[in-house]
Amino acid sequence: MTKKILKPARLDYHDHSFRQQLEHLLTWENVSDDKVHSTVKDIITTVRKRGDGALLDYSRRFDRVSASSMKELTVSQQQLQDALDAIPDEQRKALEIAAARIRSYHKRQVLESWTCKERSGTKLGQKVQPMDRVGLYVPGGQATYPSSVLMNAIPAHVAGVEEIIMMVPTPDGVINDMVLAAAALAGVHKVFTVGGAQAIAALAYGTETVPRVDKIVGPGNIYVATAKREVFGQVGIDMIAGPSEILVVCDGLTDPDWIAMDLFSQAEHDEDAQAILVSDDLEFLHEVDDCMNHLVHELERREIIKASINKRGALIHVPNMKAACDVVNHIAPEHLELSVANPEALLPDIRHAGAIFMGRHTAEALGDYCAGPNHVLPTSGTARFSSPLGVYDFQKRSSLIHFSDKGASEMGKVASVLARGESLTAHARSAEFRIKK
Numbered sequence: 001m002t003k004k005i006l007k008p009a010r011l012d013y014h015d016h017s018f019r020q021q022l023e024h025l026l027t028w029e030n031v032s033d034d035k036v037h038s039t040v041k042d043i044i045t046t047v048r049k050r051g052d053g054a055l056l057d058y059s060r061r062f063d064r065v066s067a068s069s070m071k072e073l074t075v076s077q078q079q080l081q082d083a084l085d086a087i088p089d090e091q092r093k094a095l096e097i098a099a100a101r102i103r104s105y106h107k108r109q110v111l112e113s114w115t116c117k118e119r120s121g122t123k124l125g126q127k128v129q130p131m132d133r134v135g136l137y138v139p140g141g142q143a144t145y146p147s148s149v150l151m152n153a154i155p156a157h158v159a160g161v162e163e164i165i166m167m168v169p170t171p172d173g174v175i176n177d178m179v180l181a182a183a184a185l186a187g188v189h190k191v192f193t194v195g196g197a198q199a200i201a202a203l204a205y206g207t208e209t210v211p212r213v214d215k216i217v218g219p220g221n222i223y224v225a226t227a228k229r230e231v232f233g234q235v236g237i238d239m240i241a242g243p244s245e246i247l248v249v250c251d252g253l254t255d256p257d258w259i260a261m262d263l264f265s266q267a268e269h270d271e272d273a274q275a276i277l278v279s280d281d282l283e284f285l286h287e288v289d290d291c292m293n294h295l296v297h298e299l300e301r302r303e304i305i306k307a308s309i310n311k312r313g314a315l316i317h318v319p320n321m322k323a324a325c326d327v328v329n330h331i332a333p334e335h336l337e338l339s340v341a342n343p344e345a346l347l348p349d350i351r352h353a354g355a356i357f358m359g360r361h362t363a364e365a366l367g368d369y370c371a372g373p374n375h376v377l378p379t380s381g382t383a384r385f386s387s388p389l390g391v392y393d394f395q396k397r398s399s400l401i402h403f404s405d406k407g408a409s410e411m412g413k414v415a416s417v418l419a420r421g422e423s424l425t426a427h428a429r430s431a432e433f434r435i436k437k
């Protein structure tokens, strides 16, 4: 009998304090406490003041990288290409297949400019353009993420962004070849091996070496997420993509080992990651609990899984699938697996989820790498108002307005009345000048 080291919370939909218990389980925001805020604020202020010098100091302190100049934290195009040539064929092929699928999915997202003409000859429209320069954050503290390079860079490339700058930490100075190879494949223009809040500050404000960008995208830990929130306004950001989450809804008929491993697939990312199973079959919840406690011993990252499951994991019993959907919508998870016989039937009731994985064979892990849709997704309930990272995040829109003399005369009268109603006389007179006598 192996030792039971995982103790996910047990919740019951009918319990009178169910909502309270659920809220307690979901409070990652509380982890983003005042201490993290003040650390991040300090880092941002210091990077603004001291530029490259601060990046070198923080890399030494947080990532144990002792570089004496930014040149050592800059990866050349040649190094990217060398890494692509150096990785084993099997890895290169897998990266190429994933990249092709991600590119083909994202090409469907491109927003096009449009114009329309009114009877007066007035033309209205929307001009869609790519951003000039964007910053991609690729996490690298506890794991390396070549897949995140593809997920961030390919949509930017498809949008037509002119300059794509990537920041990635290299703890202990260890550079992952697959990360660099992915950057080469995805067409990243500049790579700096800097991570954390200091990387976000450098992208937002620029340093002697790191150019200031227009928008920062990509996931990261609590320091990265807090820094992105802090610099928003100075630059655009995509969303707050924090610790990974998975919510599985299962009817009790999927192999419990599969479900246990699906939960682990996200729990292994981070001690703050969240894995939750919802089922209307109480016996099945017990079975998955047993499988988890059995399988966890086989995994290298069992300590991270243990922390994540014991702190934030849960097995939730619901009376039926309607209640399961209610729980899903309340949580608004990053990833939702509908491990049921007929996932299509549940879809109309699902309102909030970053990505929805349908059917027993659709492991969330496939979406992390090669299904095609983006794996940078809103976390912490922000799927209520945010969407997956996409080409649209790298495009911006300008309105086009071209009045004919007839149209200007007609609308001048309307504008004049509204402007005078606001007591803005210059507005009114500007419009009235165009009214035909």
Ligand SMILES: NC(=O)c1ccc[n+]([C@@H]2O[C@H](COP(=O)([O-])OP(=O)(O)OC[C@H]3O[C@@H](n4cnc5c(N)ncnc54)[C@H](O)[C@@H]3O)[C@@H](O)[C@H]2O)c1
Residues within 6 Å of the ligand: 039, 062, 063, 138, 139, 140, 141, 142, 143, 145, 148, 169, 194, 195, 196, 197, 198, 219, 220, 221, 222, 223, 224, 241, 242, 243, 244, 269, 270, 273, 375, 376, 377, 379
């Ligand atoms: N939502 C998504 O799409 C997605 C995708 C991949 C990964 N993730 C998540 O991204 C996160 C990656 O986190 P990570 O830690 O592995 O890498 P990371 O790159 O986000 O963070 C590493 C950096 O954190 C900084 N840091 C660490 N401890 C610090 C401290 N005490 N004070 C100040 N700064 C400190 C360091 O500068 C370090 O470079 C995980 O939570 C993972 O679940 C999310």
Ligand SMILES: N[C@H](CO)Cc1c[nH]c[nH+]1
Residues within 6 Å of the ligand: 145, 147, 148, 243, 244, 245, 266, 334, 368, 375, 376, 377
């Ligand atoms: N599950 C992560 C997003 O939350 C993405 C990822 C990258 N590699 C493996 N998983």
Ligand SMILES: [Zn+2]
Residues within 6 Å of the ligand: 244, 265, 266, 269, 368
């Ligand atoms: Zn993952």
